[in-house]
């Protein structure tokens with residue numbers, strides 16, 4: 001490995017002992033960061049150092065580290081999931097940063113996503129929106145025959161465009177209003193495209209929109225910032241679609 | 253019925269109302285500008301005065317239109333303020349570092365200053381109506397067949413020779429363009445425009461509508477000021 005694959009970075013990391021504690025930025029410098037590391041691996045390296053020094057490691061969420069679980073949630077240099085579009089924080093590599101760069105790391109900030117510790121926030125609000133209506137009714141028991149319910153290719157493709165949502169919450173984090181409209185819109189749009197979701201179609205959109213409001217998310221002002229930070233590129237057509245679904249559900 | 257009332261108070265309902273009131277206010281601006289452009293007919297303002305007389309002759313119809321307009325303005329402003337207040341509650345502690353990702357984002361000067369541009373527009377509308385409808389600032393009237401009349405075209409022409417008035421109008425007309433740069437597009441999305449091929453076009457179309465309205469309204473005070481009258 002050549003020395004050009006090593007960079008020095010300064011980190012400003014949000015530290016907060018607990019939900020009620022006052023948070024602050026703590027500065028760290030890593031002298032030799034391998035540019036082939038992912039952003040989370042870089043944090044692992046820092047945490048190992050902290051533990052060796054008998055200091056409290058930085059808490060951050062992660063699980064799959066391959067961009068599919070939606071656990072990782074870091075606001076990197078002011079942007080949820082960092083500077084690369086269509087990339088979750090765990091898929092972001094250190095080669096996208098410059099030698100000597102200062103990188104700030106903050107948690108998602110929203111009333112509906114209270115901070116648990118450091119960079120970890122409670123995203124159960126999303127789960128409650130899902131329990132309010134993000135399901136379909138099916139008979140349990142044997143798996144049904146795969147082709148029992150025909151679905152047209154355009155419908156299944158369109159449902160898939162929305163089903164790719166990994167529920168990370170970057171849309172809320174990036175939204176100047178902390179609105180959860182992209183998340184809720186994606187779920188509503190996905191299920192409204194499929195025959196399996198049809199019986200709950202009207203109830204679903206009303207219940208999910210209600211829950212989104214109860215959780216304390218803000219209104220949508222059509223900034224489309226959510227689309228720009230979404231690691232899977234869900235378009236705000238999901239939101240427009242949720243609105244038409246809602247009107248149809250209320251009017252008849 | 254109660255479900256519709258509830259629905260209008262939901263996040264989606266409020267947004268649809270914001271969009272609807274915004275679109276109707278924009279349509280009002282189009283109508284208002286079309287009438288005003290009759291000032292450019294070179295007949296010493298006669299067409300413009302005839303147009304104003306025609307509106308007044310509508311009597312109760314005009315009142316109804318005016319009441320609807322007031323309701324549109326108040327509903328729209330109320331929703332705008334409540335969206336802003338909710339946004340404050342939804343994130344009490346701001347990011348210390350925050351940046352727009354760019355790309356498809358429509359976060360820009362226009363979209364982040366909607367409440368400011370809107371509030372200045374509202375203040376302007378009140379002053380504008382006091383000025384040109386109730387003639388509070390220059391009550392120069394004359395008698396025609398026993399009724400008090402105002403030569404509206406002359407009033408407009410005289411007002412727009414005052415550099416302060418022209419400067420204030422220029423500022424506000426630019427702000428209307430700024431408000432509508434985000435507003436027109438946003439209203440379409442609020443009302444459910446969801447064709448991914450169409451939405452980028454809508455943003456451009458919204459920008460053009462905003463620019464044309466802004467330039468159209470700007471043309472009147474600027475022309476009168478530079479020309480030294482109608």
Ligand code: HEM
Pocket residue numbers: 220221222267270271272273274275277278281325328329330331332333335366367369370371373374431432434435436438439440442443
């Ligand atoms: C000539 C007058 C006006 C016109 C033509 C107009 C037009 C519009 C339009 C088309 C929208 C987009 C609606 C949407 O997002 O769905 C909008 C949004 C907005 N307007 Fe106005 N507006 C006017 C006056 C006002 C006034 C007086 C206020 C006073 C506060 C205001 C505040 C706002 C705000 C805050 C938004 C953004 C709403 C949001 O964040 O979702 N506007 N306006």
Ligand code: FES
Pocket residue numbers: 061062063064065066067068069070071072088089090091166
């Ligand atoms: S850790 Fe699973 S998506 Fe990033």
